[in-house]
Amino acid sequence: MPDTPVPSTEYSAPREWTRLHPITPLLGGWGILGLVAAYFIYDRLPGWVAGDDPTFDFFDQFPVLWILLAAALGVALVIGAGVLQWSRTEYRIGDDAVYLRQGIVTRQQRQARLDRLQAVDVVQPLLARLAGFAAINIQVAGGQKSGVMLKFLRLGDAEALRNEILYLAAGVTGDDAGGEPGVDVTPVGGDQVAGDRVPGDQVTDATEAAAASSGVLAGLGAQLSERAQALGRPEDVLRGTERVRTRVAAAPEREVYSVPTPRLLLSVLFSGPAVFLIGAPLVSLPFLFLLHVDVFAAVGAVLGTSLVAILSALAGFLGFFWQRINGGFGFTAAVSPDGLRMRHGLTQTRRQTVPPGRVQAIRLYQPLLWRRKDWWRITINVAGYGEDQESVSVLHPVATREEALTAVWLILPDLGDPDPAGTLSLAMTGRGDDGGFLTAPPRSKRIDPIQWRYRGVRATERALLIRSGRFTKELVVVPHERTQSLGLQQGPLDRALGLANVVVHSTQGPVRPRAEHLDMQDAFALLDAQAGRAREGRRRQTPEQWMRAVGL
Amino acid sequence: MTWYEHSSAPWVPVSRRLIRARTITLWIWFGLLIVASSVLALLGDEPLLLIVPAVLVALGLWFSWIIVRQVTAHAWAEAEDELLVRRGRLFRSVTVVPYGRMQFVDVSAGPLQRAFGIAKVQLHTASPHSDASISGVPADEAARLRDRLTTRGEARLAGL
Numbered sequence: 001m002p003d004t005p006v007p008s009t010e011y012s013a014p015r016e017w018t019r020l021h022p023i024t025p026l027l028g029g030w031g032i033l034g035l036v037a038a039y040f041i042y043d044r045l046p047g048w049v050a051g052d053d054p055t056f057d058f059f060d061q062f063p064v065l066w067i068l069l070a071a072a073l074g075v076a077l078v079i080g081a082g083v084l085q086w087s088r089t090e091y092r093i094g095d096d097a098v099y100l101r102q103g104i105v106t107r108q109q110r111q112a113r114l115d116r117l118q119a120v121d122v123v124q125p126l127l128a129r130l131a132g133f134a135a136i137n138i139q140v141a142g143g144q145k146s147g148v149m150l151k152f153l154r155l156g157d158a159e160a161l162r163n164e165i166l167y168l169a170a171g172v173t174g175d176d177a178g179g180e181p182g183v184d185v186t187p188v189g190g191d192q193v194a195g196d197r198v199p200g201d202q203v204t205d206a207t208e209a210a211a212a213s214s215g216v217l218a219g220l221g222a223q224l225s226e227r228a229q230a231l232g233r234p235e236d237v238l239r240g241t242e243r244v245r246t247r248v249a250a251a252p253e254r255e256v257y258s259v260p261t262p263r264l265l266l267s268v269l270f271s272g273p274a275v276f277l278i279g280a281p282l283v284s285l286p287f288l289f290l291l292h293v294d295v296f297a298a299v300g301a302v303l304g305t306s307l308v309a310i311l312s313a314l315a316g317f318l319g320f321f322w323q324r325i326n327g328g329f330g331f332t333a334a335v336s337p338d339g340l341r342m343r344h345g346l347t348q349t350r351r352q353t354v355p356p357g358r359v360q361a362i363r364l365y366q367p368l369l370w371r372r373k374d375w376w377r378i379t380i381n382v383a384g385y386g387e388d389q390e391s392v393s394v395l396h397p398v399a400t401r402e403e404a405l406t407a408v409w410l411i412l413p414d415l416g417d418p419d420p421a422g423t424l425s426l427a428m429t430g431r432g433d434d435g436g437f438l439t440a441p442p443r444s445k446r447i448d449p450i451q452w453r454y455r456g457v458r459a460t461e462r463a464l465l466i467r468s469g470r471f472t473k474e475l476v477v478v479p480h481e482r483t484q485s486l487g488l489q490q491g492p493l494d495r496a497l498g499l500a501n502v503v504v505h506s507t508q509g510p511v512r513p514r515a516e517h518l519d520m521q522d523a524f525a526l527l528d529a530q531a532g533r534a535r536e537g538r539r540r541q542t543p544e545q546w547m548r549a550v551g552l
Numbered sequence: 553m554t555w556y557e558h559s560s561a562p563w564v565p566v567s568r569r570l571i572r573a574r575t576i577t578l579w580i581w582f583g584l585l586i587v588a589s590s591v592l593a594l595l596g597d598e599p600l601l602l603i604v605p606a607v608l609v610a611l612g613l614w615f616s617w618i619i620v621r622q623v624t625a626h627a628w629a630e631a632e633d634e635l636l637v638r639r640g641r642l643f644r645s646v647t648v649v650p651y652g653r654m655q656f657v658d659v660s661a662g663p664l665q666r667a668f669g670i671a672k673v674q675l676h677t678a679s680p681h682s683d684a685s686i687s688g689v690p691a692d693e694a695a696r697l698r699d700r701l702t703t704r705g706e707a708r709l710a711g712l
Contacts, residue, residue, distance in 0.1 A: 141678060383678055484653050484679035488556055488646040495644070505679035512681070524556050531648050535633050538652055538708075 013164045017090040017101070024089075024152045025082025027128045033074055042308060091150050093161070095168060098138055100148045112148040114169040116140040118384035119354045120162045121392065124155065126347040134158035138165065139384030141507075147384055159351075163250045166338040166353060253336035256410060257396070257403045263375075264328045267398035270369040273320050328397030333410065340410060342395070352392065358382055359411045360482045361504075361511040362395065364404055364428060366473040376404040376428070380411070381509030393510050404428070412479055416461025427458065427465040427475050437467065438526065440499070444517040447493050457502070457515040457526065459533060464504065466515050476513040478504050480530075481537030488527050490520075502526050556646050558636055561629035569668040570626075570688025574619045576664060582612040628686045633708065635675065635701065637684050649684045652708035653677045657698045661691065673697055 089102040101109040121137040128134060128151075135151030136158045153161065268274060329346035339355035360381040370376070378396040385392050396407045405421055417423045426435040433439050437456030445452045456467040459480075466476040487503035494500055500523035504513040518526065557563075586605045593601035621641045629636040637647045654675050661671040671694035675684040689697060 483650075484677045485650065485682035485684065486648040487682070488648075490555075490644045492642050503681070505677065505682040507678050508680050527556065527646070527648065528559070531634055531650070534650060538650070 013093040013161050015092060015094070017092050019090055020086060020150060021133065021153050021157075022086070023131065023133060024086045025079050027125075027131065027133060027152050028082060033078060036074065091148075093164065093168075098148050098150075098165060100150065110146075110148050112138045112140045112146070114165065117165070117169040117355065118358045119352060119382055120165055121353070122155075122158050122162055122351040123151075124345075124349045128152050129347075129349060136161055139382070141383040159250065162353065163338075166251070166355065169355065170338070251336040251338040253334040253341050255332060255334045257333055257399075257406060259328060259331040259397055261329065263398055264325065264331070266373075267328075267370065267375055267377075268321055268324045270373075271320075271324070271367065272369075273317050275369065277317055323391070324397065327391045327394060331394075331397050333396065333407070335410060344394075344397075350392065354382055359395075360478075360484075360509065361506040361513055362408060362411055362477040363511040364399075364408075364473075364475040364477075366428075366469075368471045370398075371473075374401050375399065376401070378404060378407050379510045381506045381511045383507040383509075385509060401425070401428075408477060412463055412477065414462055416463065420460075423458070423460065423465070424475075427456070427467050427477075429473060430456065430467065432456075437465075438518065438522055440517040441519045443497050444499055446497060447499075448517050452517060455515070455517060457518070459526075459529065462537070464513070464530060464533075466504075466513050468516070476511055478506060478511075478513050479537065480533040481540065482506070483530065483534040483537070486527055486530055486534070488523060500524075502530070504530070555644060556638075558629055558631055561631040561636065563627040563629050563636075563638060565627045566623060566686060566688035567668075567670050567690050568623065569670050569690075571620055571623045573664050573668045573670065573688070574623065575616050578615055578619065579612060582608055582615075586612075623688060626687065628689075630700070635684065637686055647682060647684045649675050649677060649682055650708070651701065651704040654701060654705040657701050657705075659694050659698050661694075666691070670694075673701075675701070 084104055085102070088104050088107075089100070091098065091100045093099070096115065097111040097113045099109065099111045101107060117138065118141050119139040121139070122134050123137055124134045132155050133152040134155045135149060136153065137147060137149045139147045150158075150161075152158075326346045326348065328344060330349075331344040332342070334341045334343075336353075338353055339358065340353070342350075342352040342354075344350060360383060362381075363379045364376045365379070366374075366376050376396070376399045377394070378399055379393050380395045382393065395411075396403060399407055405424055408415070408424060409420070415423065423435055426437070430437065431454050433456070435458065437458045439457075440448065440452045440455040442452070444455075448455075451468055451470040454468060454470045454473075456465075458465045458467075463477050463479045464483075466478075468474050483504055484507065485505045487505060488500055489503060490500045494517065498520050499517045500520045502515045502518060502523050504515075506513060515523075515526070586608045589604040589608065590602065593599070593604065618641075622639070625639060625641045625644070627638045629638075633652075634648050634650045637649070639645055655678060656676050658674040658676070659671050660674070665671060665688075669691045670688045671691050673686045673689050673694050675682070677684070686697075
């Protein structure tokens, strides 16, 4: 390592071992301090609130000076550890993989093979976002922990690296893929493309005036002024649509849908936890009055004794709301030759790129309270996302019927059905065998009294549709060529009724396709047919078709 | 009603030596428990406690019967494009794994299994849910099966 990377605007993905941005130690590692503080509060707060400790004799015991010193020491330790870690973390990019080596005591090297690339995310936690930095998360197929996470880089550099990774993964190799913009990835000015690009476009002119200056100080100055400019448009930063300078231009993208904030907030309000939180006090109030309970005394007693328990229960609920709002805020999906692009997040923004053909299965889900509005929550399986499901596997946090159809079309431009919208509508809210659905036989109501009439399976030429649910509706769509393996299952009750279940094994994720309680002979036939269709699908699979169908 | 049959590929049952291997493992554990509980009952001079080893013996016999039933239901079939694995009596299942979807194949054998000359062949796909393992494949057949599967997998390998 000759020197640290200069934060210059002439970024190109490094072919040599390079360290991440020197700001990294300042942006990461604060979580541990938060944990310490949280433990402290957990430990002390009940005593203070309950009044056992009215004089705060904690502060007498440890004078403020000592506390400040301890805090300073803690901060120094966190930063010191961060610097050490940063100095031992290096990455580089090759034509066929992204390499990362790290570790203070035990060194480990990881590589993310680009031919196994499943998704590339640019993630900005709040602190990094305010400072204009981002982490890049490269997901590859092949077991857990096989991805590579680089944090932190300047936002522009991260975007440029992502563009270059996608460029390489798309099969374009060459000496100058990163150093010089290739013929077909010329950096283009924001104004030039304003006409045919959406406002959410992240590419801006690589030849802006600031680019001229070089060297650490000049680079730093340029960076600061650029940051000041960016923060001058807080709504862009807030919505994650901030424009950044990238060396390799991003593939052009076309926005397909975005989620209005009022709808997102309403959708959270119409959720089970919200109804419980609002409904529980309303239901319990009459009882309290009927039983002549002194409400204030009761509340006071409960607060005094179990404040922490109540706070953590509340935190669970709030966590749910927060996750839904934070994850779905400003949700925007777009198509580009690099694949599906999704952008979302309130404090932590995430810009996801899922290349064509990487979505393994789709699930459309409608809770009971969304029925009136006909809203759907759409989640997907992407190999490599695996663990971190809730925040990253969402294709649409709250879709209208049309948007839901559009979302399915994004993944499967050709459903292989003459009337895709009609078939999907039947698959979403139909019942019985309308539209050629294979249904569960009436005798299955003995073990499945509620939803047996709503179960249905239908294969189009390109995908398998599995419908279920009476009060909460669910539709799972699995493209035939994405079927990993198939299963046939039967428990003793199924057996007594001559029923069987067909399971489609997808990659790890929130979608678990399963057609339940079919007639045994139907299930056997479905298994055979599905194996055949999957075979056919594997022969046909060509990612190029995706772009052709989208028409970019 | 009969259970699923593939149109072309016949089921190959696993080796019945798996019954012996599993029964021995079972009775090693049950034997320890039975001896321990009998000794405790006799030392404590509580004849009523002898019910415990008696129940354990009955349970062990029942589990042994289940092992026989399970192993005789366990089979695999090599179709042209897929491997099929059948298992279970009470909870029956068939798993169909296309060769082109196999990521890798494991062959493993513990000491007892080696003594009986059998091995376990496990197929891995990109899905954590496809439970395609065949226990009790004769050792030489296991090696051949693995090679066959690998060759076919390479010939038909598809992307995820």
